[in-house]
Amino acid sequence: MTADATGTALWPITLNPSTNPASPERRAEILADPGFGRYFTDNMVRAKWTEEAGWHDAELVPYGPLMLDPATNFVHYGQSIFEGLKAYRHADGSIVTFRPHMNAGRFKRSARRLAMAELPDELFVGSIEALVRQDHAWVPEGSEKSLYLRPFMFSTEVGLGVRPGNAYEYMLIASPAGAYFPRGVKPVNVWLSDDYVRAADGGTGEAKCAGNYAASLIAQAEASAHGCDQVVWLDAVERRWIEEMGGMNLYFVMGSGDGARLVTPSLTGTLLPGITRDSLLTIAADLGIRANEERISVDDWRDGCANGDITEVFACGTAAVITPVGQAKSRNGSWQVGSGESGPVTMRLRQALLDIQTGEAHDKHAWLHPIVSA
Numbered sequence: 001m002t003a004d005a006t007g008t009a010l011w012p013i014t015l016n017p018s019t020n021p022a023s024p025e026r027r028a029e030i031l032a033d034p035g036f037g038r039y040f041t042d043n044m045v046r047a048k049w050t051e052e053a054g055w056h057d058a059e060l061v062p063y064g065p066l067m068l069d070p071a072t073n074f075v076h077y078g079q080s081i082f083e084g085l086k087a088y089r090h091a092d093g094s095i096v097t098f099r100p101h102m103n104a105g106r107f108k109r110s111a112r113r114l115a116m117a118e119l120p121d122e123l124f125v126g127s128i129e130a131l132v133r134q135d136h137a138w139v140p141e142g143s144e145k146s147l148y149l150r151p152f153m154f155s156t157e158v159g160l161g162v163r164p165g166n167a168y169e170y171m172l173i174a175s176p177a178g179a180y181f182p183r184g185v186k187p188v189n190v191w192l193s194d195d196y197v198r199a200a201d202g203g204t205g206e207a208k209c210a211g212n213y214a215a216s217l218i219a220q221a222e223a224s225a226h227g228c229d230q231v232v233w234l235d236a237v238e239r240r241w242i243e244e245m246g247g248m249n250l251y252f253v254m255g256s257g258d259g260a261r262l263v264t265p266s267l268t269g270t271l272l273p274g275i276t277r278d279s280l281l282t283i284a285a286d287l288g289i290r291a292n293e294e295r296i297s298v299d300d301w302r303d304g305c306a307n308g309d310i311t312e313v314f315a316c317g318t319a320a321v322i323t324p325v326g327q328a329k330s331r332n333g334s335w336q337v338g339s340g341e342s343g344p345v346t347m348r349l350r351q352a353l354l355d356i357q358t359g360e361a362h363d364k365h366a367w368l369h370p371i372v373s374a
């Protein structure tokens with residue numbers, strides 16, 4: 001076994017890369033304006049699991065379609081989980097990822113919740129290292145650009161019996177990503193959903209599973225119908241406690257200046273424990289901003305905005321990093337957050353996190369995982 005830069009053993013991956021990669025001209029054209037999730041690199045990684053053999057056949061192969069039996073179990077019953085993280089190219093040309101062992105751990109917890117085989121960290125991180133090394137030319141230059149990495153796993157057992165699959169496939173694909181806000185950070189308007197819930201106690205809210213997203217789409221459509229960009233999820237029992245925004249965690253800024261304080265909804269078991277959320281708790285402490293995990297209600301939000309206690313609200317996640325929330329709307333009225341524009345605490349935290357990821361600031365918590373050296 002080889003090891004990564006931190007000495008962790010990596011799973012051996014057989015390299016059978018594409019013999020027909022995109023031309024440098026075509027790649028440059030794509031990297032100039034990659035958008036999000038539209039283009040994929042030349043290769044991908046796959047590995048198989050069976051009861052008899054465990055994880056095996058870990059291989060880097062050309063990116064290409066899957067052939068599936070129509071009775072493949074996950075298509076019918078949804079044993080399907082995923083992760084999302086990014087590789088960044090620093091100014092010196094080196095390439096890093098951000099806290100990949102956190103994603104590896106969450107991927108295992110998602111698998112456990114869906115009664116799937118757990119992927120070893122060495123294979124999760126090993127697959128990322130292999131693909132990023134092979135397709136390093138696809139990691140864009142420029143701040144806020146990155147290579148988005150999408151690990152995922154699904155049951156490949158063939159048959160319509162409802163039971164945990166006896167075979168799984170793990171895959172990793174990569175997609176160059178442009179700046180989320182190419183024309184500057186712009187606040188989103190949110191719809192507080194009363195009709196639909198994302199997760200209930202004992203359900204799959206903590207797991208990054210495909211089904212959670214399928215179940216969320218109707219609420220997202222309802223948000224659009226009300227002129228909003230995103231849906232905010234409330235707790236399933238009282239429809240009172242704020243949980244998340246779409247596929248991102250939420251933060252509330254109380255007060256301003258030196259007295260500013262952050263509150264993010266506690267991880268009650270129905271929220272997805274975001275790695276961006278976790279990182280911001282630490283970055284806030286670094287910046288001397290008090291940050292607490294607390295329950296926060298719809299009334300707290302509305303009244304806090306009315307009396308000025310709440311000055312800023314933002315959402316956070318790997319894809320967009322930090323997105324300010326400008327307006328909130330519900331069946332019982334709508335209100336503006338602060339000035340309705342991106343606030344100073346939001347933008348300061350956003351820059352602090354981006355500076356670590358892009359190598360502009362000292363990585364004092366050793367969050368960066370080097371893959372390709374300068």
Ligand SMILES: *Cc1c(COP(=O)(O)O)cnc(C)c1O
Pocket residue numbers: 084208244246247248249272273274275276277316317318319
């Ligand atoms: C992935 C995800 C997040 C954000 O997690 P990060 O690790 O910060 O990217 C938040 N909420 C949901 C529902 C998610 O799926």
